[in-house]
Amino acid sequence: MSENAITRRSFLAGSAGVAAVAATVGFTSFGAWQSAQAEEEATPGRTDTVHTLCNACSSKCGYTAYVVDGKLTKLIGDPNNPNSEGHLCARGYGYSQIAYSKDRLTDPLKKNAQGQFEAISWDQAYAEIAEKVQEIIASDGPEALALVQDPRPSGSYYCNRFIAALGSPNTYTHGAACNLSKVSGITQAIGAGDWVSDVENSAMTMFIGRSYCDGIRPSQVAALKRAHENGAYIVMIDPRCSNSTVFADEWVPIVPGTDLAFVLAMSNVLIKNHLYDAEFVAANSVGFDEWAAATENCTPQWAEKITGIPADTIERLAAAFAEAAPAASIEPSWRGAYGCAYANSGETARTVALFNTLLGSWNQPGGALLTSGISAGKLEDPRFAAPPKIEAKKLGSAEYPLASGSMGSAVYAGEMAKTGAIKGMFFYYSNMAAGYSNPEYLANAFANLDLMVVCDVQMSETAALADYVLPETSYLERSELPEFGGGKVPYVALRSQVLDVIHPNTKSCDQIFTELAEACGVGQYFEFTQEELAEAQLNTVGLTLDGLMKVGTVQFPEKAFVYGKQPTFNTPTKKVQFVSEACAKAGLSPYPVWIEPQDPVPDGEFRLVGGKQAIMTHTQTANIPELMNIAEEYGLMRPWINPVDAEALGIKDNDEIVVENDLHSGTSKVRVTERIAPGVVYLPSHYGCTVPEQHTAYNKGLRIMDFVPFHIEPAYGSTMSQNTTVKIKKVGA
Ligand SMILES: Nc1nc2c(c(=O)[nH]1)N[C@H]1C(S)=C(S)[C@@H](COP(=O)(O)OP(=O)(O)OC[C@H]3O[C@@H](n4cnc5c(=O)[nH]c(N)nc54)[C@H](O)[C@@H]3O)O[C@H]1N2
Ligand SMILES: Nc1nc2c(c(=O)[nH]1)N[C@H]1C(S)=C(S)[C@@H](COP(=O)(O)OP(=O)(O)OC[C@H]3O[C@@H](n4cnc5c(=O)[nH]c(N)nc54)[C@H](O)[C@@H]3O)O[C@H]1N2
Ligand code: SF4
Ligand SMILES: [Mo]
Numbered sequence: 001m002s003e004n005a006i007t008r009r010s011f012l013a014g015s016a017g018v019a020a021v022a023a024t025v026g027f028t029s030f031g032a033w034q035s036a037q038a039e040e041e042a043t044p045g046r047t048d049t050v051h052t053l054c055n056a057c058s059s060k061c062g063y064t065a066y067v068v069d070g071k072l073t074k075l076i077g078d079p080n081n082p083n084s085e086g087h088l089c090a091r092g093y094g095y096s097q098i099a100y101s102k103d104r105l106t107d108p109l110k111k112n113a114q115g116q117f118e119a120i121s122w123d124q125a126y127a128e129i130a131e132k133v134q135e136i137i138a139s140d141g142p143e144a145l146a147l148v149q150d151p152r153p154s155g156s157y158y159c160n161r162f163i164a165a166l167g168s169p170n171t172y173t174h175g176a177a178c179n180l181s182k183v184s185g186i187t188q189a190i191g192a193g194d195w196v197s198d199v200e201n202s203a204m205t206m207f208i209g210r211s212y213c214d215g216i217r218p219s220q221v222a223a224l225k226r227a228h229e230n231g232a233y234i235v236m237i238d239p240r241c242s243n244s245t246v247f248a249d250e251w252v253p254i255v256p257g258t259d260l261a262f263v264l265a266m267s268n269v270l271i272k273n274h275l276y277d278a279e280f281v282a283a284n285s286v287g288f289d290e291w292a293a294a295t296e297n298c299t300p301q302w303a304e305k306i307t308g309i310p311a312d313t314i315e316r317l318a319a320a321f322a323e324a325a326p327a328a329s330i331e332p333s334w335r336g337a338y339g340c341a342y343a344n345s346g347e348t349a350r351t352v353a354l355f356n357t358l359l360g361s362w363n364q365p366g367g368a369l370l371t372s373g374i375s376a377g378k379l380e381d382p383r384f385a386a387p388p389k390i391e392a393k394k395l396g397s398a399e400y401p402l403a404s405g406s407m408g409s410a411v412y413a414g415e416m417a418k419t420g421a422i423k424g425m426f427f428y429y430s431n432m433a434a435g436y437s438n439p440e441y442l443a444n445a446f447a448n449l450d451l452m453v454v455c456d457v458q459m460s461e462t463a464a465l466a467d468y469v470l471p472e473t474s475y476l477e478r479s480e481l482p483e484f485g486g487g488k489v490p491y492v493a494l495r496s497q498v499l500d501v502i503h504p505n506t507k508s509c510d511q512i513f514t515e516l517a518e519a520c521g522v523g524q525y526f527e528f529t530q531e532e533l534a535e536a537q538l539n540t541v542g543l544t545l546d547g548l549m550k551v552g553t554v555q556f557p558e559k560a561f562v563y564g565k566q567p568t569f570n571t572p573t574k575k576v577q578f579v580s581e582a583c584a585k586a587g588l589s590p591y592p593v594w595i596e597p598q599d600p601v602p603d604g605e606f607r608l609v610g611g612k613q614a615i616m617t618h619t620q621t622a623n624i625p626e627l628m629n630i631a632e633e634y635g636l637m638r639p640w641i642n643p644v645d646a647e648a649l650g651i652k653d654n655d656e657i658v659v660e661n662d663l664h665s666g667t668s669k670v671r672v673t674e675r676i677a678p679g680v681v682y683l684p685s686h687y688g689c690t691v692p693e694q695h696t697a698y699n700k701g702l703r704i705m706d707f708v709p710f711h712i713e714p715a716y717g718s719t720m721s722q723n724t725t726v727k728i729k730k731v732g733a
Contacts, residue, residue, distance in 0.1 A: 045069040051078060051552025053483065053495040055475035056095030057617045058150070059083045059217040060483055062553045063092065065476070065498040072096060072476065072499060077218065081553040082491055087218040090615045094627040098474045099499055103458050103623055103694055105471035106503040117469065122507070125468055126519035132451040132467075133166065133520050136424045142167030143392050144421065146413045149428040150174050153495065154480035154530065158513035159428045165387040165522035169394045170422065175407030177436040179339040181718040184404045185349030186332065188580045189357070191570030193404060195368045196487060196561075197331040200226040202366035203324035204233040206317070208259050208352065209337020211242035215612040232366075233320060237262065238336070239609055240640070240682050241675035252317075253677040256607045256722060257597025258307040259337050260348040262314065263330070263355050264594060265303030268295045269318035270358050277325065277360025284569070285357060287579030291591035298594065306594075308677070325359040327366025336611060342597035342723050346402060346716035350583070351592040357576045362567040370568070371561045373486025377540030383528045384536060395421065400717030401586045409717030411437050411710070418445035427454045427462050428509065431619045434461035434690070434705065437719045438663065441710035455512060458623060459693035471506045474499075478508035481534050482548065484541075489560045492543060493553040494534075586715040598723040605661075605725040606645070606681045610704045616686035622697035623689065631687070637701035638671040640682040641728065646672040649729060656731040659683070661724065664706035667731055681726055683707075 048067045053060040054075075062081025066074035075093055077084035084092075098104075107119035110128070136144050145168040149159045160171045175183065183193035199205045200223045212220040227234060228247040236248045237259065245251045254262060270276040271292050281288050300311035307314075321328050330352045333339065338348035361367030396403065396412035403409045410432060416422040425446065433442050439461065446452055446465050454466040463469045472478075480495040507515075510530040517526045535545045543554060571577045584590040601607060615621075615630050622628055631637055639659060641651070651657060653672040658665060659681065666688070676682050688703025708724045 047073075050496050050498045051494065051549065052476070052498050053480075053493055054084075054088060054092040054095070055152070055495070056091040056621060060152075060493065060495070061088055061092060061218060062493050063088055064552070065096075067498060070500060072099065078552050080551065080555060081493060082485070082487055082489060082555065083217055083219050085219040085222055087222070089216045089218055090630075091216075091617050091621055091627065094615065094624050095617070095621055096476065097624055097626055098457060099476045099502060101458065101623065103696075104474070104503060105456060105458060105463075105469060105506070107471060107505045109469040109471075111467050122505070122515070125470065126516055129451065129453055129468055129516065130519035130521070133424060136450060137166065140423055143170065143395070144168075144423040145426075146170035146172065146395070146416070146422045146424070147426040147428065148172045148174070148410045148413065148430045148432050150430055152429055152480065152509075153483045154509045155428050157481055157533075158510050159426065161387065161525060162513045162517050162522075163426070164390065165517055165525040166520060167390060169390045169392050170408075170413060171394070172408040172410035172413050173406070174410065174430060174432075174436065175340075175404065176410045176412075176717055177340055177432075177719045177721060178335050180403055180407050180409065181341075181345035181713060181716045182333060182335070182339045182349040183407065184402045184716050185338070185346035186353045187404065188346075188402065188571075188577060188583055189350045189353035190370070190576055191574075192370055195329075195332050195356075195362075196371050197329045198327075198366050198369050199223050199232065199234075199331065200230060202227060202232045202327050202329065204235070204320055204328040206235040206237060206321070206330045207244065207248075208237045208263075208330060208333055210331055210333040211236075211238070211244040211336065211611070213243040213246065214614055215334060215336070216614055233324065235317060239607075239677040239680045240611060242611070243614065252309055252313060255306065255308045255677070256609050256680055257342040257344065260344045260351055260592070260597075261298070261303045261306040261594055262309060263348065263351045264295055264298040264592070265300045265307075265314045266318040266321065267351070267355055267358060268298045269300060269315055270322060271295065273319075273322075275319065275322035276358035280360035280362075281357065284567070285576035285578055286573050287577060287591060291354070291578040294589075294591050294593055321359060325367075326361040326364035328359055329356045329361045329368035332368075340713070340718035340721050342720055343713055344595035344597050345713055345718055345720070347588065347592045347595055350580075354576070354578060354592065363563065363565055365563045369488065369561055371487055372490070372559075373484060374490035374492065374541060374556055374559060375484045376482075376537035379536050379540065381528075381536055384533060387522070387525050396717055400712070400715060402582060402715045403717035409712065411712050411719045412717055414442050414445045414710075415712070417449050420448060423449060424451035425449055425453070427452075427456075427466075429455070431456075431460040431462045433465055434619045434703065437705065437721075438708055438710040439690075439703070439705055440663070455509070459691050460619065461689070461691055464691050464693075470512055471503070472512065473501055473503075473506045473508050477501045477506075479530065479534075480509070481530060482538055489555045489557055491553055491555045492538070492541060492548065494545075494548045496549050496552075583715070588715055598720075598725075601679075601725050605727050606641075606679060607722070608681050608683060608704070608707055608724050608726050609722055610683055610685035613684050613686060616684075618686065619689065622686050622700070623694040625696045628696045628700070632700075635669065635671065636684060637687045638669050639684075639702065639728075640671045640673050640676040642676050642678040642680070643672050643674060644678045645728075646670075650733065651728075651730050658729050658731055659702060659707070659726050660728075661707055661726045663709060666702045666706070668702050670728075681728060
């Protein structure tokens with residue numbers, strides 16, 4: 001075992017000691033503590049508890065892990081964590097089993113000349129990767145290197161620092177396949193990439209392609225339930241009747257991709273009838289008159305033809321909003337309708353932010369809250385100083401100028417791998433080859449790379465394409481840097497190591513990238529341990545690592561959001577921008593106007609939409625047997641079609657059908673249900689794994705991205721994940 005591993009073991013010993021104290025922290029009385037002790041003594045073996053963060057999705061809920069004799073036995077959501085509020089979702093429990101998965105990667109792998117993976121030592125992996133990195137830098141400069149990662153606390157820091165230390169600006173998140181257009185479009189309007197809709201205190205909240213009860217974060221599900229109980233009027237705009245509809249007053253089906261027309265028409269109603277907050281708009285915005293003139297023709301009658309929503313429904317919903325305002329808003333959404341889906345996604349997001357401006361609901365109770373977060377202060381210790389500033393701009397920033405700078409367009413990076421502008425790519429916590437655009441196209445693009453390195457815990461589609469695969473410990477076997485979070489009450493939370501390292505030759509992200517940096521000759525930027533950095537970061541906000549480990553999450557009520565405070569808009573004009581110079585420069589209209597989401601749908605074809613299921617996350621959970629069993633038992637992998645379409649095609653519920661287009665063809669049992677609008681096929685987005693090494697997930701269900709062409713949203717740089725159509729027929733028909 002390496003010296004580092006011993007350090008980590010001794011760190012764990014420390015954390016177990018702390019954990020024993022942690023068990024007492026949650027109890028309110030000495031009596032409760034005593035009875036818990038008695039219970040614990042009655043349990044054979046030793047129970048430790050550790051506060052940590054779930055890693056089954058980006059919500060990173062806080063929980064207490066119970067470990068008996070070194071084995072994880074119980075997970076309880078931490079009540080003081082704002083994402084879990086004491087509850088975990090099914091994925092949180094199920095995904096904890098990743099630690100014990102039979103399909104874990106256990107050793108560094110190198111692809112040999114025959115295309116087979118061979119286990120190699122870490123030293124060999126580092127030395128060979130470093131040699132290739134140096135070759136690429138010597139021949140093409142550091143800008144020919146790129147990294148894609150899902151932003152996790154340690155991952156964001158270590159991976160980005162590693163690439164920056166090598167001199168490349170090319171770091172990308174998964175945003176292009178998630179919420180890049182949403183964040184970037186909203187930013188054009190209000191100067192921030194998001195807001196928090198105060199759902200539970202609202203008189204009316206509308207969700208456009210966002211389902212709290214499918215794309216789960218436990219605290220949001222609870223807030224929606226409270227909103228419903230409080231009598232808020234909740235409206236779901238969705239081609240699919242999602243599970244959130246149980247807490248809604250109205251489900252309004254819409255033609256996929258046409259939400260922009262719908263919001264333009266609701267804006268038209270407010271403006272035409274002087275139902276908007278004219279005082280707020282006059283004092284806080286620029287360009288309103290130009291936009292108002294441009295939306296004159298965007299009448300409900302016009303929008304009905306595009307969206308399929310009756311004109312009087314649009315009139316009624318707009319009027320209801322005006323009545324409920326300012327305790328009303330359109331929820332910012334996340335991915336579903338305009339995170340990255342269509343040619344008009346960024347502009348839809350921009351328009352939604354402008355609509356909330358018409359309601360005058362910024363920072364109002366029940367409205368749209370511009371909350372802030374907390375972040376680590378400047379670190380004085382020179383060891384933590386940033387690598388030298390890089391002059392070169394991130395690849396894609398000129399081509400997609402509206403794409404949020406911190407996210408960037410990972411799909412454009414894929415394109416640059418194809419053209420040869422990028423020669424070496426690193427992937428941390430990313431299954432780009434299965435989820436960010438057309439998998440076949442991306443596989444071809446990555447085949448062009450001189451170096452492809454993937455760090456994962458199992459053999460993913462992306463890892464399968466790599467030259468080197470680096471096995472990470474699972475999230476339960478490592479500690480990470482603190483997570484600094486925002487919301488109504490800012491917080492800091494910590495992922496702490498729960499289990500001893502199970503596979504001795506796996507390492508944690510901080511170790512891997514520190515050692516890789518040393519091998520690449522940039523070790524001087526990594527002369528600290530993760531614990532030292534965590535301590536330094538925490539000290540800047542008045543916390544200590546030991547202290548945070550004892551409680552898992554600390555909230556900062558003194559920095560809590562205050563209702564009614566004048567919103568600040570961090571746009572170039574410091575106002576809400578109904579017109580945006582940056583949009584005009586990027587080739588769009590200065591104010592949002594209708595843009596077709598996609599090419600017209602040929603006769604007999606269907607629009608394809610995806611969506612989350614409560615028990616699965618992206619591509620990362622389908623290989624967990626406990627979760628896959630649920631999917632199989634309840635037929636969750638089936639695409640949904642409307643009975644009208646089914647009848648026309650002679651298809652019955654549970655028939656085997658073919659879903660196909662020019663790119664791909666696959667078969668599946670079908671679910672025929674009124675819960676999907678006619679003309680639309682819904683495909684759950686977690687299935688269709690193509691890697692045999694994932695013994696549970698392999699070859700089960702269809703993979704939505706196989707049906708999506710490789711293309712990029714103009715100006716915003718997203719993957720246009722729903723810009724496609726499919727045909728369906730009964731097998732044998
Ligand atoms: N269970 C689960 N929860 C998750 C995740 C997960 O993978 N699984 N991932 C987390 C992450 S990273 C994200 S980004 C969020 C995503 O959270 P959401 O954005 O809520 O997720 P989706 O299910 O993709 O989309 C929501 C809804 O949009 C609808 N929709 C699709 N196309 C359109 C359209 O054109 N117009 C309209 N109006 N609606 C449309 C779908 O039918 C679906 O019901 O979930 C987070 N939580
Ligand atoms: N087909 C499909 N594509 C999608 C989505 C979808 O639901 N289905 N969702 C979209 C959305 S909303 C988003 S946010 C993105 C998300 O895109 P990604 O962030 O790429 O998420 P995943 O597809 O889950 O892939 C995560 C990879 O990280 C690996 N992993 C898990 N735990 C660890 C760990 O501890 N360490 C390391 N190093 N690796 C780990 C998993 O095994 C998996 O291969 O995908 C988008 N694309
Ligand atoms: S929402 Fe579920 S999967 Fe996501 S972090 Fe929380 S418990 Fe884990
Ligand atoms: Mo996402």
